[in-house]
Amino acid sequence: MAQPRILILIAMAGVGLAACGGGSTGTATVSKPDKVQIAAEGPFTGPQAVIGAGALQAIQLAVKDFNAAGGVNGTQVQLLIWDDQHTAQVAQNFQAVGISDPTVLGIVGPMNSGVVLGTAPGLQQASPPLPFVSESASNVAVTDSSWSVAHRVNARDDAQGPADAKFMIDKGAKKVFVMDAKSDYSIGLADQTEKYLKAHNITTQRESAQQNQKDFSTLVTKIKASGADWVYFADEGPEAVFLVNQMSQSNLKIGQNIQFLGTDGEEDSSIIGNTQGAYDGAYATNIAADPAGVSGSATQNYVKEFKAAYGPDSLSKAGPFYGSAYEAAQVLLQAIKNSPVNNGKISRADVLSHLGSDTFTTIFGSVKFNSKGDVQGGGIYVFQAQGSSMVVLKQVSG
Amino acid sequence: MDYFLNQLINGLELGSLYALVALGYTLIYGILELLNFAHGDVFMVGAFLAAGVAALFVHNEIAAIPGGLVVVLMLLVAIGGAGVLGVGIERVAYRPLRNANRLAPLITAIGVSLFLENAVFVWVSPASVLVPTHALVSQGVLRAGVVETPLTGLMLFGGSLGLMIALDLFVFRTRFGSAMRATAQDREAATFMGIDVDRVIMVTFFLASALAGFGGVLYGLRYASVDFFMGYGLGIKAFTAAVIGGIGNIRGAMVGGLLLGVLESLSGGFISTQFQDTFVFLALIVVLLVRPQGLFGQPVTDRA
Numbered sequence: 001m002a003q004p005r006i007l008i009l010i011a012m013a014g015v016g017l018a019a020c021g022g023g024s025t026g027t028a029t030v031s032k033p034d035k036v037q038i039a040a041e042g043p044f045t046g047p048q049a050v051i052g053a054g055a056l057q058a059i060q061l062a063v064k065d066f067n068a069a070g071g072v073n074g075t076q077v078q079l080l081i082w083d084d085q086h087t088a089q090v091a092q093n094f095q096a097v098g099i100s101d102p103t104v105l106g107i108v109g110p111m112n113s114g115v116v117l118g119t120a121p122g123l124q125q126a127s128p129p130l131p132f133v134s135e136s137a138s139n140v141a142v143t144d145s146s147w148s149v150a151h152r153v154n155a156r157d158d159a160q161g162p163a164d165a166k167f168m169i170d171k172g173a174k175k176v177f178v179m180d181a182k183s184d185y186s187i188g189l190a191d192q193t194e195k196y197l198k199a200h201n202i203t204t205q206r207e208s209a210q211q212n213q214k215d216f217s218t219l220v221t222k223i224k225a226s227g228a229d230w231v232y233f234a235d236e237g238p239e240a241v242f243l244v245n246q247m248s249q250s251n252l253k254i255g256q257n258i259q260f261l262g263t264d265g266e267e268d269s270s271i272i273g274n275t276q277g278a279y280d281g282a283y284a285t286n287i288a289a290d291p292a293g294v295s296g297s298a299t300q301n302y303v304k305e306f307k308a309a310y311g312p313d314s315l316s317k318a319g320p321f322y323g324s325a326y327e328a329a330q331v332l333l334q335a336i337k338n339s340p341v342n343n344g345k346i347s348r349a350d351v352l353s354h355l356g357s358d359t360f361t362t363i364f365g366s367v368k369f370n371s372k373g374d375v376q377g378g379g380i381y382v383f384q385a386q387g388s389s390m391v392v393l394k395q396v397s398g
Numbered sequence: 399m400d401y402f403l404n405q406l407i408n409g410l411e412l413g414s415l416y417a418l419v420a421l422g423y424t425l426i427y428g429i430l431e432l433l434n435f436a437h438g439d440v441f442m443v444g445a446f447l448a449a450g451v452a453a454l455f456v457h458n459e460i461a462a463i464p465g466g467l468v469v470v471l472m473l474l475v476a477i478g479g480a481g482v483l484g485v486g487i488e489r490v491a492y493r494p495l496r497n498a499n500r501l502a503p504l505i506t507a508i509g510v511s512l513f514l515e516n517a518v519f520v521w522v523s524p525a526s527v528l529v530p531t532h533a534l535v536s537q538g539v540l541r542a543g544v545v546e547t548p549l550t551g552l553m554l555f556g557g558s559l560g561l562m563i564a565l566d567l568f569v570f571r572t573r574f575g576s577a578m579r580a581t582a583q584d585r586e587a588a589t590f591m592g593i594d595v596d597r598v599i600m601v602t603f604f605l606a607s608a609l610a611g612f613g614g615v616l617y618g619l620r621y622a623s624v625d626f627f628m629g630y631g632l633g634i635k636a637f638t639a640a641v642i643g644g645i646g647n648i649r650g651a652m653v654g655g656l657l658l659g660v661l662e663s664l665s666g667g668f669i670s671t672q673f674q675d676t677f678v679f680l681a682l683i684v685v686l687l688v689r690p691q692g693l694f695g696q697p698v699t700d701r702a
Contacts, residue, residue, distance in 0.1 A: 049524075050525075182672075206672075207670075207671040207672065208670075208671045208672040208674075209671070210674070210675060212627065212631055214617075214621050214628065214631075214632075215408075215412050215621070217408035217411065217412065217551065217663065218405060218408050218409075218662070218663040218666040218667050218671065218674075219666070219671060221401070221404045221405055221408055221667065222666075222667060222671070225401050238525075238526060238625075241526070241622075241623060242621055242622075242623065245621070245622050245623075246548075246621075249537055249539065249548040249550070250539065250546070250548060251539060273528070274526070274528050274622070274623060275622075276532050276622075
């Protein structure tokens with residue numbers, strides 16, 4: 001007889017406590033969510049970790065800073081790390097976990113356009129849809145496919161190609177030797193650039209390098225025979241070192257008898273050292289800004305913080321997106337913070353609508369998305385190899 | 399015409415590197431009928447050893463060693479290191495399987511290849527490593543009339559050619575060379591004639607791997623950078639060259655390598671770099687269709 005009575009008492013106490021709990025969230029701490037998670041997604045290991053590893057460090061730093069400033073009304077944001085290895089199938093496995101957990105409110109990433117194009121339909125069809133803010137996916141289809149979940153802080157390929165072409169024309173280019181490296185990204189970009197050059201009556205010659213090519217002697221002989229005054233190489237990989245070394249050996253000197261314009265992967269100061277300075281004077285454009293080259297206290301403080309967290313030489317390994325990754329994380333976290341909390345819960349639908357409507361404060365200034373999910377006034381940045389570093393020359397628009 | 403000659407020279411230089419590595423495939427196949435898929439990675443390890451020696455002595459300001467001497471040291475370490483590695487691989491991964499199913503050593507070869515790539519990736523460097531070639535050898539350009547070529551490229555060609563001639567003399571003019579050829583023809587009969595087959599196989603692995611190590615040094619001096627994945631692509635090209643020349647045939651590998659290099663640079667130079675590799679592998683298919691045993695190979699009849 002005694003046991004059932006105790007059970008009933010415990011049960012009643014439980015009900016009472018539950019009622020109290022519900023009551024207190026309703027009145028005392030109105031807007032404190034129970035649990036908030038976001039995910040960082042990109043190629044954090046493998047060959048493409050060159051771009052992913054630094055971006056992950058930046059996102060981790062952004063979450064740490066956000067939590068130190070109080071998180072979402074006192075609740076600390078938890079970061080999930082989804083290492084998709086530049087593969088849509090791997091990404092889908094991670095995303096399935098996020099889709100089924102309503103406290104996962106958004107993704108910083110995916111970084112590669114190919115992964116976005118492969119997985120965005122699934123994120124869109126989730127209920128409620130799972131929004132993402134990419135820091136580096138530049139293919140036009142990412143935001144042109146009318147997925148409301150898609151956002152990015154970097155510029156688009158169709159802005160970069162014309163901007164690159166226009167830059168060379170402004171510098172007096174007469175004949176441009178246009179090269180891609182046989183990847184989706186580089187072929188698409190080289191096409192855009194070549195199209196703009198041709199439309200402006202600049203002679204072009206189109207060639208391809210192979211992924212991981214080492215011997216560029218055939219191409220170097222071809223460049224010499226072509227009489228081109230500019231070499232344009234759309235590439236995200238490590239091939240430029242070999243090309244520039246062999247150009248230099250064959251007496252094609254950048255800045256003297258030939259000009260060189262590279263893209264994202266060539267905005268990399270390590271190329272200067274690896275070519276014994278032959279890269280000095282070369283230009284490269286990037287769809288994201290390098291905070292170290294942008295004046296202003298917000299970016300310079302971030303650079304200091306990054307070095308303090310990851311070591312004095314960490315910037316040389318941070319890749320081209322350690323700035324835009326921090327920016328994208330800031331945007332997503334602020335959208336979450338701006339969303340209403342009901343019964344300890346934040347709805348993904350609210351996060352999505354705030355992403356679309358709000359203006360966000362980032363290290364690069366204020367950010368607002370247009371109806372497609374592209375940043376208004378998103379820029380292309382021109383860098384030049386000077387001394388031992390890549391220096392931002394200016395921001396150009398497409 | 400001068401454009402053609404320059405592209406031809408580019409092709410011969412690249413082709414001599416293919417030939418050097420192709421010789422390794424062909425030597426080992428000739429003796430054991432084994433495709434040593436780890437051979438490209440032995441080449442890579444040799445290049446890393448040379449890069450290590452260069453880094454040690456070039457940035458060392460206490461004892462200023464002349465560049466030429468450093469190159470000699472690089473050659474000794476890379477040739478010796480790669481040779482010993484090759485012998486070690488044979489002892490660990492192939493010898494226990496010598497009488498097993500022919501697929502078994504093929505699988506261990508792939509395993510050794512993956513192991514070497516990942517070991518260098520994890521323990522040495524995931525990124526490419528700089529070879530300070532400018533401090534070691536002249537970066538000048540040789541101009542002879544209308545043709546011009548960097549001296550490092552010429553060195554690659556000359557060094558490879560010299561070593562190939564030496565190997566040819568060794569195999570066809572020495573006692574040990576005839577022991578190698580006897581082992582290749584019939585291992586059991588060679589044993590009956592008093593040839594120490596294990597020793598022949600060991601020396602063959604040493605020679606094949608030492609050639610790859612030598613190639614690794616020249617590669618580093620020519621391209622100024624080495625990385626853990628460099629043996630993969632080059633290994634496939636060199637293997638293709640060995641097959642075109644007739645796998646197992648030493649002179650075939652030399653000709654196949656040079657031919658492949660020239661084909662690559664001429665198709666890139668005159669047709670399109672966008673389809674460069676397409677032509678290379680198209681050539682392989684054509685050769686296999688017209689002459690399955692390769693240009694210099696003997697038709698193979700299955701052993702009873």
